[in-house]
Amino acid sequence: MDRSSAAGSALEKTLRITEALAEPGGPHRLTELAAATGVPKSSTYRILSSLIQQGYAVTDGEGSYGIGLRLRTLAAEIGAERPAGIVELLQFLQRGTGQAVQLALRSGDALTCVRKIESSQPFRTASRVGVRIPMHSTAVGKAVLAHLAPAEADAVVRAAGMPALTPRTLTDREALAEELGAVRARGYAVDDEENEPSVRCVAAAVFDRAGAPVGAVSLTTVTFLTTRAELERFTPALLEAARGVERLLRLG
Numbered sequence: 001m002d003r004s005s006a007a008g009s010a011l012e013k014t015l016r017i018t019e020a021l022a023e024p025g026g027p028h029r030l031t032e033l034a035a036a037t038g039v040p041k042s043s044t045y046r047i048l049s050s051l052i053q054q055g056y057a058v059t060d061g062e063g064s065y066g067i068g069l070r071l072r073t074l075a076a077e078i079g080a081e082r083p084a085g086i087v088e089l090l091q092f093l094q095r096g097t098g099q100a101v102q103l104a105l106r107s108g109d110a111l112t113c114v115r116k117i118e119s120s121q122p123f124r125t126a127s128r129v130g131v132r133i134p135m136h137s138t139a140v141g142k143a144v145l146a147h148l149a150p151a152e153a154d155a156v157v158r159a160a161g162m163p164a165l166t167p168r169t170l171t172d173r174e175a176l177a178e179e180l181g182a183v184r185a186r187g188y189a190v191d192d193e194e195n196e197p198s199v200r201c202v203a204a205a206v207f208d209r210a211g212a213p214v215g216a217v218s219l220t221t222v223t224f225l226t227t228r229a230e231l232e233r234f235t236p237a238l239l240e241a242a243r244g245v246e247r248l249l250r251l252g
Helices: 003-021 030-037 041-054 069-080 086-097 139-145 150-160 173-186 228-232 235-248
Strands: 057-059 064-067 100-107 110-117 189-192 199-207 213-222
Touching: 003 030, 003 041, 003 064, 030 041, 041 057, 086 100, 086 110, 086 213, 086 235, 100 139, 110 139, 110 213, 139 150, 139 173, 139 189, 139 199, 139 213, 150 173, 189 228, 199 228, 199 235, 213 235
Parallel strands: none
Antiparallel strands: 057 064, 100 110, 100 213, 189 199, 199 213
């Protein structure tokens, strides 16, 4: 086999494995991916290791693999080019509420901001595209944690810790578990000065086809401009936007 044929074969295997990672029902086991793609397990493992290094795949360290943040971000970029793409949808939400809008996607035991539309108000929050976001102290993080299996949520919290970022940050796992129950009951999460002083946020989870939370959409304001009750009145629009993001990412 000449060099170009070998390269083509390697590329074809990588693409097949990437497509298999994106199939519903993930995360996927190594043996499942090898069987689904027809690629030997040893080659599948090497390709997955490379994809993980590049951010296109993630692993739980116990033999399960899923699509990574870089691949999800690429999907968001593609969706944003559509007539009714992600950026346009988030901009529509921002115009309708006047609040800062953010899309964050899960990356291991934290989230990463992949889109942000600033508020029409004269304020800016610390979050920006590319910044990693803690789970326990943010609305986007609690929206995701609330819909993970309890054991997985606990593992994420244990791995990341629960540092006090403000006097209002939840630092007790039992208190956080109670709060996550409230998130599930009302359908959205609230960060009331838990991550940044004077910053208030509501968020709704974004789910994949299998019903697993992969990120969240949020609305953010400052406490001296918008009360919690005023911010929560925007949650119907927030929830609708989260469902739209799911469709555009081809996750829902």
